[in-house]
Amino acid sequence: MSPVPLTLEGSSVLHQIFRFRWIAWRQLSLPERERVIDEAVELLESAEEGNGPPRPSQSALYSLIGHKGDLMMVHFRDTFEDLNQFELDLAQTDLYEYLEPTHSYVSVVELGLYESSAKTYAALAEKGLEPFTPAWDIEIKEVLARQSAAMAPRLYPAIPESKYLCFYPMDRRRGEQVNWYSVPMQDRQRMMHEHGLIGRRYADEVRQIISGSIGLDDWEWGVDLFAEDPVVFKKLIYEMRFDEVSAQYALFGKFYVGVRLKLSGLHHWLAGSLKPPPARI
């Protein structure tokens, strides 16, 4: 069995995707709509704001393009219970009557530690510690705690303010000949390193949050990309498609692209407009 890289886990994450029942919504009178919006905003505004650092625990809304959904909500929380409680809270609002759930994704923010895992395993081996012995476990726990503290802002991220979001889940291939989980650790580490170099070249244009979902949802990872220009999603992912780890080992699920919808714009959106009407003078 090839060594397993250490991972750090942070915020619990839920993506909720809804189709909006426009026809039913438009049958409401304007005062009824106001009431429904006010109630929803009450729930959503503290979620949008969150708690600030060190654990922002924010939510954000996106207006989706295409038939897969009209609205996406992305939630970062401290626990799965908190995520589940938000789902229940939303279901108690009158707005929920107009939200048809079409998809969702459950995960936790994850940082894979290929490089420090390799170093740590080597160092412990040099010390003569056998893997999974109590002494080894203690050392590993210390490494994880140290890294967790150092990387807290990335483990418990605030949601970037970028105009566009691209979300998709992915797997590492487990084929009959080409199987990520049978590749030696050293090769996986090298490929992940090269993969990271591409991302770094796009760092000015794209913010990325990786969450892990093995054992939690139907793919192994979820990827959220944030950018001002959606063409950058295409350029980045196209370029990555040629690097070894993606070309050989990446399998992709459905892609969702949306425009950030601040809660202050929810009124306009529910009246059919991405942008507020021009201010009257």
Added chain:
Amino acid sequence: MSPVPLTLEGSSVLHQIFRFRWIAWRQLSLPERERVIDEAVELLESAEEGNGPPRPSQSALYSLIGHKGDLMMVHFRDTFEDLNQFELDLAQTDLYEYLEPTHSYVSVVELGLYESSAKTYAALAEKGLEPFTPAWDIEIKEVLARQSAAMAPRLYPAIPESKYLCFYPMDRRRGEQVNWYSVPMQDRQRMMHEHGLIGRRYADEVRQIISGSIGLDDWEWGVDLFAEDPVVFKKLIYEMRFDEVSAQYALFGKFYVGVRLKLSGLHHWLAGSLKPPPARI
């Protein structure tokens, strides 16, 4: 034909997954809701309690995270008829009007006896008994009866009280090159042994119940993991993904993660809250 490992079978198991029709539910008056809940609780409370050992035959409820379902019920019973009767009973309650079945899984608790199968087959061969002869059959039946008695508590398990459940079905790969069912028994036994060692290291944090569903449902096995912290599901399954039997031979279905919902909390849940309101002084 490679030898077939002996298996022991215990409780019949049904997982029922429902979306909850919140919109219709919220149209009920509070007294109507009370009546519906009371009727459902009457059915469910004896099921939650079960019969105690040796055959607990319990049911449990989980509040699911994500759009695949809102509620999961897990039932352990003595027979498939008992499971089917529960389905019929539930369908006669008024609560059923608000439960939209989205998925289910049918299986029986199974213990695979790789190690004792190998020993038994070797011993019988040494005695000169040909497989499937009457004498051989009698000896096998005795082994199974002895093991069944010894493992009764694991074959007829009570449902752990843990806060979180992770359920998923899985297959052993039957690919054109990589095919579990063509691997020599000895290699399968070795891989299953190594696989078990990982599980053992997590034994303090995760309880696991394996049920078999070949011939009963669309995957070969169902896996239920019970833990206080859902991140442990991810860590355990990620680590296992690198062991040989999983890396090469495991195929996974959909993953369902839920928060345990005791029947005493059903009122709160149906009012939109995972937890009871704080007690008034």
Added chain:
Amino acid sequence: MSPVPLTLEGSSVLHQIFRFRWIAWRQLSLPERERVIDEAVELLESAEEGNGPPRPSQSALYSLIGHKGDLMMVHFRDTFEDLNQFELDLAQTDLYEYLEPTHSYVSVVELGLYESSAKTYAALAEKGLEPFTPAWDIEIKEVLARQSAAMAPRLYPAIPESKYLCFYPMDRRRGEQVNWYSVPMQDRQRMMHEHGLIGRRYADEVRQIISGSIGLDDWEWGVDLFAEDPVVFKKLIYEMRFDEVSAQYALFGKFYVGVRLKLSGLHHWLAGSLKPPPARI
């Protein structure tokens, strides 16, 4: 082109799977329910009884476990027109309003004649008859007629009274490397023979009816297993999964498991009970 084994065909078979609309049903008054049941029973009772030998042409009902369906009807008839007419008859009953079709399967009872095909082909070759010549065709027709007469009870079976049914469709694999239809006839014959030996060891516990559906439905064969104990389905199919023809060449569709529901029990079932209430003294 590898020789094609001869097959015999018997009854036309239709599996109908329905979800039952419990919510709508329960809105009927008891006298309305009685009327609906009486009308349905009138259609179904002659179907359940059938015509007796030599062509029983029976139907049977099963109460299904899990969300894939609540009721399964299995029909054996002389022709596809008869099956289609039954569908139309059922659609004219008021009970049909409560039956939501979720799946079906169309096939004909089939007996594959691997052994006698090999012998026949060899004998005709020895006589110097070229395949597909008129003389060869006549001899083949005679063999088929003789075998058909001899196997009539298996080609036109009555439906076993067993408590449980397991139904699933299957294919022989047509992979890029592993392809049943490119295997030499002799090897196919040997593998089918070994496969049959397992079935024979279970003959006391399981009755099996194979129907062919190439050109008729979306898989190549349908398998119906009848037994008193559903765990036997699992044991039999698990054991078969290791034999060569299944390990290498079998692909399986969805599995349906149900409890036999005699028409005399339909009243109880529609009132939510698998069994009649205990007789009053």
Added chain:
Amino acid sequence: MSPVPLTLEGSSVLHQIFRFRWIAWRQLSLPERERVIDEAVELLESAEEGNGPPRPSQSALYSLIGHKGDLMMVHFRDTFEDLNQFELDLAQTDLYEYLEPTHSYVSVVELGLYESSAKTYAALAEKGLEPFTPAWDIEIKEVLARQSAAMAPRLYPAIPESKYLCFYPMDRRRGEQVNWYSVPMQDRQRMMHEHGLIGRRYADEVRQIISGSIGLDDWEWGVDLFAEDPVVFKKLIYEMRFDEVSAQYALFGKFYVGVRLKLSGLHHWLAGSLKPPPARI
């Protein structure tokens, strides 16, 4: 690039598959049903009759067996616009309220000219004509025009009167190792020839119409088989499954089997009967 066989195209073809809303239909009064039927028959009867040779442009109805649909309509027309106009016409009838579209297939009648392509390409090469030069194009066009005229009755077929129809779409495999489109033309030609020989042996029992749908629908070809006995579909397709081109290169979609429903029988069918009631004396 391996040479591409020439093809001839004829009638545009649309298969429409509907589930019939029996419950809603049965809520109509008998006079309302009559009115609806009369209106539909007015549209359908000229379609059933068609225009006679040379371009019959007929439509036909089939009563389908199984849950995939209750009614199938097969339309042959001169253009795709004509097909689309028929869809629009049908949607304007009151009968359409009871027809739930579940599937469809769009294609054009196609004759593949493997043998004459090979000869033509060889002859043109011998003449020293380079492929795709203007001179070559002219010669090819002449060949196609000649063949089209000669095969007009097969390109613009009338719909056979047979009692049963079997429809299914299919692909040629484009696997990583086994790929029809990389096979040398000569081998494709040989395999298609052998494939045709099987069909010829069934010519008395089965009429076949092949239509091409590359670029038009989701599979590469559609196959319609017409016969008096549906078991012949199974026998023919089973036998073909062993020939090289099918064993190695054929992938199949869903199979639909129906009983021919002449328009004169539509009244009976809508009253739940495949056949007219016996005439009173």
Added chain:
Amino acid sequence: MSPVPLTLEGSSVLHQIFRFRWIAWRQLSLPERERVIDEAVELLESAEEGNGPPRPSQSALYSLIGHKGDLMMVHFRDTFEDLNQFELDLAQTDLYEYLEPTHSYVSVVELGLYESSAKTYAALAEKGLEPFTPAWDIEIKEVLARQSAAMAPRLYPAIPESKYLCFYPMDRRRGEQVNWYSVPMQDRQRMMHEHGLIGRRYADEVRQIISGSIGLDDWEWGVDLFAEDPVVFKKLIYEMRFDEVSAQYALFGKFYVGVRLKLSGLHHWLAGSLKPPPARI
């Protein structure tokens, strides 16, 4: 890692596919229909006309053949926000009540620059510029800007007036043995060149617009073909299926074929006719 070809991006593209709710529509009175149509036309007519060059930003309607949809709208816009705003605008019309979204596709017009990428990379290498250095980046940006300007009409296309449209998404294969993204750049360039030669032979009959959707939707590219005769779609795509890049590396999604529906014809279409009624004299 194999070099990545440069690409140019132009208009943002949305395909919207709807089933039309004929039954509900036909329940409207004629004046109500008029009102609904007038409102929709007001939105659609400026979209159909667009802005003229250099950025036409047009929309077009198609009447689809088959059950996958009744209407397709194709939109070219400057930004994803504009596309999303159109979706919102359409959802506010009363016509939207009769439009059931069944599919959509999100992409951007793309021109792949295999030939000039190769030349540019070679030239920069000769100059001694390392890939991804600032100097290299500047040169690449200049090449892209120059090409973008030169190809503006193809990057921001007007919608051809052709009678028929064929739309389908596609991927390059990423198999375990056959993997486009692991093929050397030079071979990819050669195969794309050969592929282009086929398209050029059809240039008189078919207009083609390629859009890229990596990171934007579930396939890698979308293909729109415009022609007067739909059989040409079949001929072109069949022929391409044999060229190396398609035979080995192309995977195809669903195909949609429609008849152009000018907005001036929407009245007729909504009354069930592709064509206006013949003018009265």
